[in-house]
Amino acid sequence: MKGGSNALLTPLEVAEWLKVSEITVKNKYRTWGLRPQKVGRLLRFRERDIVAYLEDNYG
Numbered sequence: 246m247k248g249g250s251n252a253l254l255t256p257l258e259v260a261e262w263l264k265v266s267e268i269t270v271k272n273k274y275r276t277w278g279l280r281p282q283k284v285g286r287l288l289r290f291r292e293r294d295i296v297a298y299l300e301d302n303y304g
Contacts, residue, residue, distance in 0.1 A: 249293030253282055259290050277302075 256274075260267040271288070274281060277298055281288040 249291070249296030252292045253284070253289040254292055254295065256288055256290070259295060262295065 254262070256270045257267045260270045263270070274288075274290070279290055279294055279298060281290055283289070
């Protein structure tokens with residue numbers, strides 16, 4: 246099983262983690278293969294999905 250928790254992260258939190266802008270996250274998450282969790286109209290990302298993306302592409 247891959248690392249990471251089920252914690253939901255905002256696009257800003259993901260951007261800070263990846264050292265990119267929030268706009269980049271919002272524009273590129275589909276290209277990166279990240280599946281957002283919709284909370285109303287808001288995008289949220291599972292921490293485990295970000296960890297898996299990093300391990301698969303940069304690990």
